[in-house]
Amino acid sequence: MAQTGDAEIPKTCKAGVVVNEGPDFKLAVEDVPVPEPGPNDVLIKLNATGICYSDIHYMLNDLPIPKMSVFGVRSPGHEGAGVVVKVGSNVTNWKVGDRAGIKPAYDACFDCELCWSGKETYCPQSPQIGLQFPGSYQQYVLSPARYTQRIPEGVDDFVAGPIMCSGSTIYSSIKESGLKPGDWAVFPGAGGGVGHMGVQLARAMGMRVVGVDGGDDKKELCMKLGCEAFVDFTKVTDVAAEVVKICDGKGAHGIFITATSASAYKTAPMMARIGGKVMCIGLPPPGDGFGEANPLLFIGKNLHMIGTKVGSLLDTQKALEFAARGLLKPIYEVFPLAKMPDAVAKLQAGKVAGRLVVDFNS
Incomplete structure (x- = not known):
């Protein structure tokens, strides 16, 4: 050697x-x-x-x-x-x-x-x-x-590894969304690798968080991590309508699509309130997109569609700092x-x- x-x-x-x-x-x-x-x-x-x-x-x-x-x-x-x-x-x-x-x-x-x-x-x-x-x-x-x-002190490698992509990526998207404390943040795919870190970061930033995912195990995880409400797409017929109802009957300020499914992208715009942000993060299969959400919906609701990639060096550092403070635990x-x-x-x-x-x- x-x-x-x-x-x-x-x-x-x-x-x-x-x-x-x-x-x-x-x-x-x-x-x-x-x-x-x-x-x-x-x-x-x-x-x-x-x-x-x-x-x-x-x-x-x-x-x-x-x-x-x-x-x-x-x-x-x-x-x-x-x-x-x-x-x-x-x-x-x-x-x-x-x-x-x-x-x-x-x-x-x-x-x-x-x-x-x-x-x-x-x-x-x-x-x-x-x-x-x-x-x-x-x-x-x-x-x-x-x-x-x-990697800062107080963050072990099993925590730091996932933050290098998932934590940094969702931190970058939340930052770019411009959402403020008290705003409704919805996470389709909330129980997944990116989504569950987004739930924690949004909560740490003072937002009101709604998780969207399927199954009792995902619900248990999301509620434990700070979701104010959870919508199970395997049990709810109209997921978007349920999200709008939860978010003061007006819809979410920001929808962070961490899921990779076509259905998540098709329903997300219907969850947003006037002026809402639809943040595109998860990579769907080729050819899938916003489906029935035609331009009239975006025009009528003043929607903002924003795509964000992986986080920068600074984004990753900031996400690791949340972990060092005990506010982000993959x-x-x-x-x-x-x-x-x-x-x-x-x-x-x-x-x-x-x-x-x-x-x-x-």
Whole structure:
């Protein structure tokens, strides 16, 4: 083994890799080479990674983007937390032993208006980890030193991992919505990985929160986390009408669509009050959209439709600060590394309340 500081670095490491990329993909745990950091990189040994539905989209090839295999990538994942074990020759702002995390955006140019304004995840030169670079399903991963996330004290890796994507993403959307304390915030998909963190953050920001999801387990989770009301789409015939009734009979100030289903997008505009914000977050299957919500509805209700991607470096830092203060606590189920394929299958089947996290050390 090569050694840097106190960290022993093996030649190979375990990774979840996609097999038969496409509609019938499988995930397998295999040995892969440990990468060598370039002059401006850090090498991170991950202790935990969250499992995100975007990973499944990448493995299914069901988004209108190039395949993972086009970039020679077999390991998805973009919610990793661990420790720096080696730094590149030019790196001065990180040292071996520092706690670090990786997010969906791998890097950015930092030389354009988007980067200067804190929207670096929209930078055209911002590639995606787990798609264009090996992701957090691989235990040892590279990250550009300038775009690696610091993890604060008091936030363990099983909490920090999911916040790198889910927590940061929903924090960014809530911030961009402009909702104020006392406003009604509705979360279709409230019991999912992104939604359940949105419930907590919105509540911590003083909003009145309504969860929309299916099943008693999702209801129990959402009410425990601070929802004022819950609408079960498996039991309520007209979900939008029920949401409007709960929200003073006028509708919500903001609807944060964290679900990935076509039905969530079709019904969300009907939940909004005059001037409401419809925040698009979850990635629906291609061809699905707002359906019956034609422009007349948007015109008549002065609706605002806003799409938000993953959070910036600052968004992620702010979300981690909520966690450090005890106001954001991802609910997660831990799987050992060997059971990573089972975790992916469980998420793909839609049987997850909260988040799934893989422990690389078990």
